[in-house]
Amino acid sequence: MIAETIHGIWSRELKLESFSNDDDFFELGGHSLIMTRIQQAIAAELGTEVPMDELFRKSTVAGIAAHIEALQQVA
Amino acid sequence: MTLKGLRTPLPDDTAVHRVVEAHARRTPLATALTCGDEELTYAELNARANRFAHHLRGLGVGRGTVVGVCLDRTPELMTAVLGILKSGAAYSPLDPTYPRERLDLMLANLGRLELTVVSPATQDLIGHDHTKVLDIEALAPRLDALPAEDPQTDVTGDDLCYVVFTSGSTGTPKAVAVRHEGWYNLLNWLALEYGLDERSSGLSVSSFGFDISQRGLMAPLFTGAPLHLLPSRSFDVAMAHRIIGRRRVRTLHCAPSTLYLLAERDLAESPRGGPLTGVDHVFIGGEPLSVPRIEEWAALEGNTCTLLHQYGVAECTDVASSYALHDYPRHRTGSAPVGRPVYNTEIRLMDETDDGLAEVPDGETGEICISGTSVGEGYLNASPEDAERFTTFDTGDGQVRLYRTGDRGYADADGNLVVVGRVDAQVKIRGMRMDLGDVEHGVRASAAVEDAVVLALPGGDGGARLVAFVVPAAAPLDTRALRAGLLAVLPRNMVPEQFVELSAFPLNPNGKIDRKALAASAV
Numbered sequence: 001m002i003a004e005t006i007h008g009i010w011s012r013e014l015k016l017e018s019f020s021n022d023d024d025f026f027e028l029g030g031h032s033l034i035m036t037r038i039q040q041a042i043a044a045e046l047g048t049e050v051p052m053d054e055l056f057r058k059s060t061v062a063g064i065a066a067h068i069e070a071l072q073q074v075a
Numbered sequence: 076m077t078l079k080g081l082r083t084p085l086p087d088d089t090a091v092h093r094v095v096e097a098h099a100r101r102t103p104l105a106t107a108l109t110c111g112d113e114e115l116t117y118a119e120l121n122a123r124a125n126r127f128a129h130h131l132r133g134l135g136v137g138r139g140t141v142v143g144v145c146l147d148r149t150p151e152l153m154t155a156v157l158g159i160l161k162s163g164a165a166y167s168p169l170d171p172t173y174p175r176e177r178l179d180l181m182l183a184n185l186g187r188l189e190l191t192v193v194s195p196a197t198q199d200l201i202g203h204d205h206t207k208v209l210d211i212e213a214l215a216p217r218l219d220a221l222p223a224e225d226p227q228t229d230v231t232g233d234d235l236c237y238v239v240f241t242s243g244s245t246g247t248p249k250a251v252a253v254r255h256e257g258w259y260n261l262l263n264w265l266a267l268e269y270g271l272d273e274r275s276s277g278l279s280v281s282s283f284g285f286d287i288s289q290r291g292l293m294a295p296l297f298t299g300a301p302l303h304l305l306p307s308r309s310f311d312v313a314m315a316h317r318i319i320g321r322r323r324v325r326t327l328h329c330a331p332s333t334l335y336l337l338a339e340r341d342l343a344e345s346p347r348g349g350p351l352t353g354v355d356h357v358f359i360g361g362e363p364l365s366v367p368r369i370e371e372w373a374a375l376e377g378n379t380c381t382l383l384h385q386y387g388v389a390e391c392t393d394v395a396s397s398y399a400l401h402d403y404p405r406h407r408t409g410s411a412p413v414g415r416p417v418y419n420t421e422i423r424l425m426d427e428t429d430d431g432l433a434e435v436p437d438g439e440t441g442e443i444c445i446s447g448t449s450v451g452e453g454y455l456n457a458s459p460e461d462a463e464r465f466t467t468f469d470t471g472d473g474q475v476r477l478y479r480t481g482d483r484g485y486a487d488a489d490g491n492l493v494v495v496g497r498v499d500a501q502v503k504i505r506g507m508r509m510d511l512g513d514v515e516h517g518v519r520a521s522a523a524v525e526d527a528v529v530l531a532l533p534g535g536d537g538g539a540r541l542v543a544f545v546v547p548a549a550a551p552l553d554t555r556a557l558r559a560g561l562l563a564v565l566p567r568n569m570v571p572e573q574f575v576e577l578s579a580f581p582l583n584p585n586g587k588i589d590r591k592a593l594a595a596s597a598v
Contacts, residue, residue: 024559026558026559026562026567026570027555027558027559027562028555029558029572029573031505031567031568031570031572032309032310032505032567032568033332033336033505035309036310036312036336039311039312039313040313043313049313051307051311051313051314052307052309052310052311052312052313052314053307053308053309053311056309
């Protein structure tokens with residue numbers, strides 16, 4: 001569910017249709033400004049602010065989704 | 076055509092770190108540094124840096140040596156930077172967002188390199204082929220036993236203070252060395268020209284490897300103000316914006332692309348603007364400013380922030396000229412001016428003639444050439460071609476040392492410099508200056524690539540983007556694999572956004588690669 005939302009955000013911001021949840025953001029052609037837009041979209045759509053360092057460290061849809069799920073379980 | 080900065084005498088002692096020592100004596104309890112919840116006073120920061128400096132001196136570090144610094148924005152970063160300067164050595168910022176291979180290439184080109192300061196978070200980025208490493212966090216318990224007093228060194232304004240890297244045409248980063256006197260002159264000009272003092276707190280947001288970051292880190296400490304560090308390796312606009320509000324930040328030094336993000340965030344928070352409108356000065360430089368992207372925010376009623384549009388090159392201590400933007404509608408199209416020279420600095424607009432380099436007539440466009448106190452020491456490892464950028468010129472009143480920037484510009488009717496472009500293949504991508512040859516070299520080095528041409532083409536958001544035109548060794552080209560390979564050797568901003576696969580390059584009638592046709596073919 002969370003992964004689907006993030007996949008949709010990546011697809012929109014990277015202007016890509018087919019990629020997997022394990023594909024690396026930078027290998028898909030992403031850069032820092034795009035990641036900033038993704039950060040904002042995640043905050044708006046999922047109500048969670050993920051730090052940029054965390055987004056870069058995970059750098060896959062699956063990794064970021066797992067991070068957000070872990071945060072929500074703590075909360 | 077010559078633009079002259081105000082001639083302002085400098086003190087005999089222009090060692091930058093001694094200004095910080097003076098603040099530590101005068102206002103020991105004032106806040107020098109914050110990073111997240113951590114806070115250090117001037118006395119504490121100075122004592123930490125002193126202990127580190129004494130340790131370095133025990134290792135043989137001192138005048139004439141260079142120490143690499145690969146650290147995140149943490150209190151240890153400033154302990155290291157100040158400690159290295161106090162030891163008498165120069166520091167070289169090694170950006171922890173760069174891949175290990177690139178950092179290795181940089182270290183290999185640092186002459187007089189003594190060692191590199193790392194932390195557990197960065198140690199994997201620094202290979203041991205070209206440097207010894209020193210883990211500043213592991214060292215902490217041993218430093219407590221060392222004296223907290225300022226080390227006595229005979230550092231003068233002629234000694235090097237930092238060495239930053241810029242991209243070179245052959246795929247080898249160039250080490251640019253700057254002297255204390257030039258840096259002191261820049262910081263002194265900032266303080267006097269813009270009335271910066273102990274209230275002028277700053278937030279450091281830019282990537283550590285850039286020359287603008289050295290200024291952003293040192294300017295608050297030079298004026299006795301608090302330096303706030305963004306506790307994040309990458310630029311995090313949400314975090315930066317929160318700190319600007321919470322810490323009442325008064326000055327920022329950043330690239331336009333950073334300001335756009337902050338201004339958008341500020342407007343999103345409130346249509347009347349947020350804490351960014353309460354910043355006194357934002358010093359922007361490093362790439363051309365797009366006025367329409369900040370105009371809505373800048374024109375807000377009650378916005379007391381002054382934007383300074385600056386021009387400069389690392390080779391001449393970061394900033395050469397500055398312009399206070401007020402009349403935004405006037406600069407909606409075209410290039411906003413970059414103003415007048417820094418103190419003790421002259422800017423000449425020149426062209427190559429049969430008699431050598433000569434000034435162009437007033438109002439005409441020429442190559443921007445810089446002379447005066449700002450001109451740096453030069454490259455530590457230059458090719459003869461690069462070294463030639465530093466030359467001498469007879470002004471009629473005598474010989475001056477001159478740096479040819481490779482940028483072209485003219486002086487407008489008000490005597491302000493306007494930059495119009497480059498004479499060579501250098502471009503700016505998201506604030507980072509690079510040579511397209513450096514990127515091409517990286518792309519061609521891949522086994523999957525037969526030949527490649529890289530162009531900087533207009534991007535969707537007003538900036539430029541890199542497009543690589545590739546003739547693959549075997550079709551079809553695996554773009555993903557190529558990009559992954561490049562990410563391992565080049566800084567992210569230097570990795571092309573788009574790859575266009577071709578079976579051969581279009582040629583113009585002279586038999587050369589037709590770059591215009593290539594540019595037109597990329598959509």
